[in-house]
Amino acid sequence: MSRELSQQKAAERVTLVGAILDLVLGIAKIIVGLVSHSSALIVDGVHSLSDLVTDGLVVVVLRISHQEPDEDHPWGHGRFETVGTVVLGCVLIAVAGAMAFESAKLLFAETTPLMPEWPALVIAALSILGKEWIFHYTMRVGREIKSDLIIANAWHSRTDALSSVVVLIGVAGAMMGIWWLDALAALIVSVIVGKIGWEMTWDSIKELVDTALPEERVQAYRKVVMQVEGIVSVHSFKSRKMAGQSQLEMHIQVPPTLSASEGHYIGDTAVCRLQDAFQDIGHVIFHIDTYNDETDQVCKTLPLRGEIQQTINDALNNVAPQLPRPKRMTLHYNDGVEIELFFAADTSADASLSEQLKAAMDNPHWLDEISIWIGPGR
Numbered sequence: 001m002s003r004e005l006s007q008q009k010a011a012e013r014v015t016l017v018g019a020i021l022d023l024v025l026g027i028a029k030i031i032v033g034l035v036s037h038s039s040a041l042i043v044d045g046v047h048s049l050s051d052l053v054t055d056g057l058v059v060v061v062l063r064i065s066h067q068e069p070d071e072d073h074p075w076g077h078g079r080f081e082t083v084g085t086v087v088l089g090c091v092l093i094a095v096a097g098a099m100a101f102e103s104a105k106l107l108f109a110e111t112t113p114l115m116p117e118w119p120a121l122v123i124a125a126l127s128i129l130g131k132e133w134i135f136h137y138t139m140r141v142g143r144e145i146k147s148d149l150i151i152a153n154a155w156h157s158r159t160d161a162l163s164s165v166v167v168l169i170g171v172a173g174a175m176m177g178i179w180w181l182d183a184l185a186a187l188i189v190s191v192i193v194g195k196i197g198w199e200m201t202w203d204s205i206k207e208l209v210d211t212a213l214p215e216e217r218v219q220a221y222r223k224v225v226m227q228v229e230g231i232v233s234v235h236s237f238k239s240r241k242m243a244g245q246s247q248l249e250m251h252i253q254v255p256p257t258l259s260a261s262e263g264h265y266i267g268d269t270a271v272c273r274l275q276d277a278f279q280d281i282g283h284v285i286f287h288i289d290t291y292n293d294e295t296d297q298v299c300k301t302l303p304l305r306g307e308i309q310q311t312i313n314d315a316l317n318n319v320a321p322q323l324p325r326p327k328r329m330t331l332h333y334n335d336g337v338e339i340e341l342f343f344a345a346d347t348s349a350d351a352s353l354s355e356q357l358k359a360a361m362d363n364p365h366w367l368d369e370i371s372i373w374i375g376p377g378r
Contacts, residue, residue, distance in 0.1 A: 092197025131161035245282030256290035
């Protein structure tokens, strides 16, 4: 079983356990609330049953977010998990608002509510224990698989435990004659629930707009990259978060005389080192530079191979028309172009050809050097 599939199964399993618990507690609260004359417990039971809707949303979002990339979503479906977390955060804010409104109505009510009976205390206490257990279980799974959605659902479960605490205090207070204690406690819990929902929503919104990762985290990534042999510097470092994973883009500077394949291999090595050092590393894009394109002009007016090849051929026709053409030409780009010409061993070319070619080319502004190489295997 792949790691992605294993994480999805773990997330769905913990969500299903939570849904079963919500169903049992919701029905129990409503029945006991009716029998024990506890309106608070009845409302809390409806709250528990409403959690079934969010549990179903979590399962649907998980299955979508763990799908493989496709043509419409080449970066994968991880953003669906982030959107799901925003929805859950908004649900928490809505629940907090509804709880605050109802609590305010009770607090300023002109009539005293009916006195509840002791079975309401028992069910409220069992609800607190059950929801606290599912909170810690869900939170542990969410952190293990690094799923913000599962962590958000864990906090959603805790709101049910907090509302049961309100019920417990309210029922106990009402039975002791302090009827307003229920409403006051509910207002306090509403603020806590709203704060949790806002933090989840705001963090997910920042992720949706590609907010950069904290600077200390980025510096840790830079440090690992710079330890790879052959890397001169790393710049244009961009970062973002997607469904619990860090997405990176960076420009890696290597010496200009390296071959393209060696430069790319160095970049691949840097990616592997990052993924070995940090488990949260997701997709990494790197660009190999032979100069620092942060400070130098990116759009340079240097000629490409075809133009240079034609210029060399014209110069050879002028200074050494009988000389066989070079077997290979290597170009090194920096502020200008350095040219390496490789001739077979049986040619009459020598080092003086370099100066002759420069003179024949009229020393163009883009030319740094021409090197002549003669011998087998060149």
